[in-house]
Amino acid sequence: MIIDCHGHYTTTPPGVEEWRNTQKAAVAANPAFVGEKGQVRVGDDEIRESLESAQLAFQRERGTDLTIFSPRASWMAHHVGNQHTSKFWSQHQNELIRRVCDLYPENFAPVCQLPQSPGAPIDESVRELERCVSEMGFVGCNVNPDPSGGFWDGPPLWDQHWRPLWEKMIELDVPGMIHVSAADNENFHTTGSHYLGADTTAFMQAMSSGFLSDFPGLRLIIPHGGGAVPYHWGRFKGIAADQGWDFDSLMDHIFFDTCVYHQAGIDLLVRVVPVDNILFASEMVGAVRGINPDTGAYYDDTRVYIEGADLSDVQRKAIYEENARRVYPRLEETG
Amino acid sequence: MIIDCHGHYTTTPPGVEEWRNTQKAAVAANPAFVGEKGQVRVGDDEIRESLESAQLAFQRERGTDLTIFSPRASWMAHHVGNQHTSKFWSQHQNELIRRVCDLYPENFAPVCQLPQSPGAPIDESVRELERCVSEMGFVGCNVNPDPSGGFWDGPPLWDQHWRPLWEKMIELDVPGMIHVSAADNENFHTTGSHYLGADTTAFMQAMSSGFLSDFPGLRLIIPHGGGAVPYHWGRFKGIAADQGWDFDSLMDHIFFDTCVYHQAGIDLLVRVVPVDNILFASEMVGAVRGINPDTGAYYDDTRVYIEGADLSDVQRKAIYEENARRVYPRLEETG
Numbered sequence: 243m244i245i246d247c248h249g250h251y252t253t254t255p256p257g258v259e260e261w262r263n264t265q266k267a268a269v270a271a272n273p274a275f276v277g278e279k280g281q282v283r284v285g286d287d288e289i290r291e292s293l294e295s296a297q298l299a300f301q302r303e304r305g306t307d308l309t310i311f312s313p314r315a316s317w318m319a320h321h322v323g324n325q326h327t328s329k330f331w332s333q334h335q336n337e338l339i340r341r342v343c344d345l346y347p348e349n350f351a352p353v354c355q356l357p358q359s360p361g362a363p364i365d366e367s368v369r370e371l372e373r374c375v376s377e378m379g380f381v382g383c384n385v386n387p388d389p390s391g392g393f394w395d396g397p398p399l400w401d402q403h404w405r406p407l408w409e410k411m412i413e414l415d416v417p418g419m420i421h422v423s424a425a426d427n428e429n430f431h432t433t434g435s436h437y438l439g440a441d442t443t444a445f446m447q448a449m450s451s452g453f454l455s456d457f458p459g460l461r462l463i464i465p466h467g468g469g470a471v472p473y474h475w476g477r478f479k480g481i482a483a484d485q486g487w488d489f490d491s492l493m494d495h496i497f498f499d500t501c502v503y504h505q506a507g508i509d510l511l512v513r514v515v516p517v518d519n520i521l522f523a524s525e526m527v528g529a530v531r532g533i534n535p536d537t538g539a540y541y542d543d544t545r546v547y548i549e550g551a552d553l554s555d556v557q558r559k560a561i562y563e564e565n566a567r568r569v570y571p572r573l574e575e576t577g
Numbered sequence: 578m579i580i581d582c583h584g585h586y587t588t589t590p591p592g593v594e595e596w597r598n599t600q601k602a603a604v605a606a607n608p609a610f611v612g613e614k615g616q617v618r619v620g621d622d623e624i625r626e627s628l629e630s631a632q633l634a635f636q637r638e639r640g641t642d643l644t645i646f647s648p649r650a651s652w653m654a655h656h657v658g659n660q661h662t663s664k665f666w667s668q669h670q671n672e673l674i675r676r677v678c679d680l681y682p683e684n685f686a687p688v689c690q691l692p693q694s695p696g697a698p699i700d701e702s703v704r705e706l707e708r709c710v711s712e713m714g715f716v717g718c719n720v721n722p723d724p725s726g727g728f729w730d731g732p733p734l735w736d737q738h739w740r741p742l743w744e745k746m747i748e749l750d751v752p753g754m755i756h757v758s759a760a761d762n763e764n765f766h767t768t769g770s771h772y773l774g775a776d777t778t779a780f781m782q783a784m785s786s787g788f789l790s791d792f793p794g795l796r797l798i799i800p801h802g803g804g805a806v807p808y809h810w811g812r813f814k815g816i817a818a819d820q821g822w823d824f825d826s827l828m829d830h831i832f833f834d835t836c837v838y839h840q841a842g843i844d845l846l847v848r849v850v851p852v853d854n855i856l857f858a859s860e861m862v863g864a865v866r867g868i869n870p871d872t873g874a875y876y877d878d879t880r881v882y883i884e885g886a887d888l889s890d891v892q893r894k895a896i897y898e899e900n901a902r903r904v905y906p907r908l909e910e911t912g
Binding site: 479 | 730763764766774782785804812815864867871
């Protein structure tokens with residue numbers, strides 16, 4: 243069985259964007275706008291149609307089985323609006339993911355976005371996580387380390403700000419994927435530099451602070467192959483050694499996905515990162531949608547690279563399935 | 578011959594820091610402080626001593642010949658002070674580099690820092706570049722893509738802001754290394770995440786804007802092995818293909834150094850990046866100062882990894898020397 247731990251609902255029916263655009267127009271006119279949750283008008287047939295030709299078709303073509311599925315990351319846009327609007331938007335997006343998983347329980351397992359908002363405490367996110375996991379059977383969450391959208395003016399992950407969230411994740415036994423949203427800063431390209439920079443930044447925040455050792459059982463997935471981290475494995479190990487920081491114990495908490503879209507990158511990832519810390523993922527349908535001329539397959543058909551890597555069957559099975567089951571124990575109940 | 582294109586004067590005698598601390602105290606008390614250039618009190622013997630036990634000793638030990646040498650990157654700190662203080666500080670730092678190269682003309686070739694300052698036009702940097710190259714024989718410059726120190730609130734590299742600098746670099750036929758300075762934002766660790774994030778960001782700004790094609794002959798070095806770029810080569814190529822951006826022509830302008838501190842990283846770099854776009858570098862004495870247990874050599878002894886990589890003698894010679902001579906043509910006059 244192949245579990246893809248990183249998929250977003252990037253192909254939502256038009257009713258989702260319509261609802262959000264109405265909300266965005268309202269907060270643009272009045273930043274303190276609250277509004278109401280209201281309704282997102284999307285039919286089950288529309289959901290089926292939006293997936294059958296995309297994520298489900300790719301699952302079949304590529305021979306993957308289950309996608310751990312969350313709302314479109316670039317649309318979380320925590321920097322847009324306020325705590326209230328972020329809450330309503332997150333609730334809708336998470337309920338939509340629940341509907342997807344109800345329609346295709348064999349194909350998708352639900353992960354939620356959190357109603358973070360710049361300057362707001364994390365409490366509302368803790369409540370939404372509790373609701374999603376306890377009431378709706380979610381198996382994990384996405385945590386945005388920079389809800390400002392590329393200005394990085396909020397508290398780092400080691401700050402007390404985050405503690406209630408980490409504690410709730412441990413209590414519920416769900417991991418978090420560290421994943422920023424769209425860049426609102428013209429210096430950054432969302433999927434090209436902002437995502438990768440944030441991945442590296444999050445790892446370095448964990449390494450330099452050692453905060454994870456205060457939270458036994460806390461598990462974080464750093465997506466996009468860990469940003470720049472595996473490529474600079476020696477740099478990070480060397481800095482840790484110079485500073486007396488505990489590099490190895492990070493591996494009790496941090497996992498990297500395989501969203502690296504060429505063979506040489508995957509070869510490096512599996513060469514340096516312990517195999518137990520690698521989770522298969524493709525992020526399809528996501529940042530890159532074309533065909534890789536080197537393989538003739540889609541760039542984001544990461545199974546091709548994992549098959550091509552120097553791995554034993556035992557190692558491949560760990561990356562494809564067993565590690566995900568260990569990191570997302572609630573998969574057992576749903577999947 | 579082995580040319581190391583990336584070394585900083587990280588071991589300056591105490592008089593340098595004393596001068597800067599006095600200036601920093603003055604701008605802390607009065608942000609509009611101008612002051613005077615004054616004098617940095619450092620003797621030639623102190624300079625010799627600061628290098629003999631460090632950079633020069635390492636050159637000998639590691640068998641490298643010439644280091645392209647610039648002021649300590651983390652100390653550029655363009656976010657500290659204002660245009661006036663940045664100018665005086667840059668002049669002193671560059672004059673110190675000139676003294677190093679006068680003392681050891683066989684061992685070092687000079688590269689300057691620029692007196693950038695947040696919100697200020699680039700004119701003062703153009704003037705200092707002209708002074709350093711035309712009057713003091715410098716062969717290149719360091720360009721800080723984020724003089725804010727990690728808040729990224731200035732103009733991206735494709736903005737008109739930078740045009741006079743690019744034009745002057747072309748006129749003088751000198752390249753620029755894109756290199757940020759210390760992070761003033763607690764979200765970032767200077768050498769761990771800020772440097773690597775900036776490298777990736779600069780590449781993406783070039784790729785998404787295509788601005789380099791407006792500047793034939795402009796050459797930029799992206800240090801630290803290109804940040805996350807080679808590891809995510811497929812992602813960048815795929816995004817470029819999706820968007821209709823010209824990936825290949827970037828290679829007329831962009832070069833990556835070899836400051837990647839483990840064998841697997843260097844193996845990836847030389848596997849994916851055209852060999853003509855790779856310049857040998859170690860950044861010693863720099864971000865990582867310890868011994869790599871995998872090699873028994875210093876982490877930043879990158880020659881060990883280049884020797885260990887799957888390269889022909891012709892390719893190795895290109896990386897060690899020929900590419901640097903092509904990218905830094907003024908080396909011929911000095912070196």
